[in-house]
Amino acid sequence: MTNHLTVEQIxxxxxxxxxxxxxxxxxxxVNTHVYRCDECAxxxxxxxxxxxxxxxxxxxxxxxxxxxxxxEERQNRMRNQIQF
Ligand SMILES: [Zn+2]
Numbered sequence: 816m817t818n819h820l821t822v823e824q825i826x827x828x829x830x831x832x833x834x835x836x837x838x839x840x841x842x843x844x845v846n847t848h849v850y851r852c853d854e855c856a857x858x859x860x861x862x863x864x865x866x867x868x869x870x871x872x873x874x875x876x877x878x879x880x881x882x883x884x885x886x887e888e889r890q891n892r893m894r895n896q897i898q899f
Pocket of ligand 1: 819848854
């Protein structure tokens, strides 16, 4: 497995709400990768669940930004927890 999906790619993927040519290409790229990569598939599922929750709460427009923020916070927490 070469390059993993970036967080930006995943957020873009879960936020897609219009099927134009560009978005279909993005979806294909992500789907092709997660088909063979459990790690990214798990991330996509997690982001999708959070995104759906924002949509359910009627905060669809903020969902992308909020996801990026949550992810960053989580990364920081993990860095702080692991002390070598
Ligand atoms: Zn991957």
